[in-house]
Amino acid sequence: xxxxxxxxxxxxxxxxxxxxxxxxxxxxxxxxxxxxxxxxxxxxxxxxxxxxxxxxxxxxxxxxxxxxxxxxxxxxxxxxxxxxxxxxxxxxxxxxxxxxxxxxxxxxxxxxxxxxxxxxxxxxxxxxxxxxxxxxxxxxxxxxxxxxxxxxxxxxxxxxxxxxxxxxxxxxxxxxxxxxxxxxxxxxxxxxxxxxxxxxxxxxxxxxxxxxxxxxxxxxxxxxxxxxxxxxxxxxxxxxxxxxxxxxxxxxxxxxxxxxxxxxxxxxxxxxxxxxxxxxxxxxxxxxxxxxxx
Amino acid sequence: xxxxxxxxxxxxxxxxxxxxxxxxxxxxxxxxxxxxxxxxxxxxxxxxxxxxxxxxxxxxxxxxxxxxxxxxxxxxxxxxxxxxxxxxxxxxxxxx
Numbered sequence: 207x208x209x210x211x212x213x214x215x216x217x218x219x220x221x222x223x224x225x226x227x228x229x230x231x232x233x234x235x236x237x238x239x240x241x242x243x244x245x246x247x248x249x250x251x252x253x254x255x256x257x258x259x260x261x262x263x264x265x266x267x268x269x270x271x272x273x274x275x276x277x278x279x280x281x282x283x284x285x286x287x288x289x290x291x292x293x294x295x296x297x298x299x300x301x302x303x304x305x306x307x308x309x310x311x312x313x314x315x316x317x318x319x320x321x322x323x324x325x326x327x328x329x330x331x332x333x334x335x336x337x338x339x340x341x342x343x344x345x346x347x348x349x350x351x352x353x354x355x356x357x358x359x360x361x362x363x364x365x366x367x368x369x370x371x372x373x374x375x376x377x378x379x380x381x382x383x384x385x386x387x388x389x390x391x392x393x394x395x396x397x398x399x400x401x402x403x404x405x406x407x408x409x410x411x412x413x414x415x416x417x418x419x420x421x422x423x424x425x426x427x428x429x430x431x432x433x434x435x436x437x438x439x440x441x442x443x444x445x446x447x448x449x450x451x452x453x454x455x456x457x458x459x460x461x462x463x464x465x466x467x468x469x470x471x472x473x474x475x476x477x478x479x480x481x482x483x484x485x486x487x488x489x490x491x492x493x494x495x496x497x498x499x500x
Numbered sequence: 501x502x503x504x505x506x507x508x509x510x511x512x513x514x515x516x517x518x519x520x521x522x523x524x525x526x527x528x529x530x531x532x533x534x535x536x537x538x539x540x541x542x543x544x545x546x547x548x549x550x551x552x553x554x555x556x557x558x559x560x561x562x563x564x565x566x567x568x569x570x571x572x573x574x575x576x577x578x579x580x581x582x583x584x585x586x587x588x589x590x591x592x593x594x595x596x
Binding site: 242371402408 | 548552553556557560561562563571575578579586589590591593594595
């Protein structure tokens with residue numbers, strides 16, 4: 207735990223008036239407020255610092271104590287503990303905002319766990335929303351499955367529906383921060399980060415795969431076996447199949463999100479493989495073919 | 501719409517300690533939808549989070565309602581664009 211220079215955070219001098227502090231706080235709060243910077247953890251951290259600085263410097267009692275002990279905060283406990291509690295400084299909740307947990311250890315040490323933001327005791331507050339990221343593989347999200355997550359030391363068992371997308375966010379109602387004074391709990395938002403180490407490329411419900419095709423099968427036609435996401439299938443290749451021919455295998459793609467039993471399509475692109483290390487005989491035969499074509 | 505999914509504007513204002521006129525203004529700016537049932541005003545519970553956000557912008561940041569209206573709509577646009585980027589990034593993965 208180290209000393210925090212609240213004046214520096216707000217960009218004001220030690221002789222700043224209450225009005226200067228208010229002005230500086232408002233300016234910075236507008237810049238870094240979480241509502242204006244969604245999903246920006248840097249802005250969120252900065253906002254918490256600004257808020258904490260404002261908590262101290264905008265209240266004469268806190269400021270006096272801070273100015274008196276400041277860098278020697280270890281001795282601050284001797285300071286008179288009684289502190290006026292501001293009773294009615296707006297009573298709406300801050301579900302996307304900050305909670306008392308967001309104050310630094312330094313603040314907690316100097317000013318105790320309860321900040322002057324504490325509001326009227328009878329007002330119900332909704333708990334804070336939590337955000338979490340869940341790393342999964344493409345194989346994981348091919349089937350609906352259950353998974354246990356640990357959020358704030360609590361185990362939550364959730365069902366992950368097949369077909370969730372990379373970056374998709376799902377809401378688990380009531381698993382966020384605890385409500386205050388009987389208010390409802392916040393929600394838990396889980397963002398999926400899906401890694402793909404397969405040969406398949408995914409776009410929503412459709413899958414794409416490249417398949418090497420033997421030259422002679424491409425020329426004369428035949429049968430090949432390819433891997434789909436959940437097994438092998440046999441495909442008939444038409445004679446004279448061209449390089450980069452694309453075929454669609456209906457229903458062999460990825461499961462559709464929350465549509466049980468429905469699947470996207472698999473698009474297979476053929477890449478004709480030209481034989482290498484030709485023998486003399488092969489070269490002669492191909493030359494003969496070339497001459498026929500002339 | 502189920503009755504139990506509605507919360508009275510009066511109760512909401514009391515809980516959050518904001519004047520009724522604030523909710524009226526939000527409706528005026530078409531930022532929220534107020535439902536009238538037997539001469540009482542209600543909002544759908546799904547809108548509470550939005551109302552809280554609008555309250556924070558107005559009261560915490562001291563932004564007037566014209567500003568809140570602009571900010572809210574711009575944030576919505578940013579959200580839509582982020583969704584589009586996410587979708588395009590996933591599409592782009594096909595070509596990597």
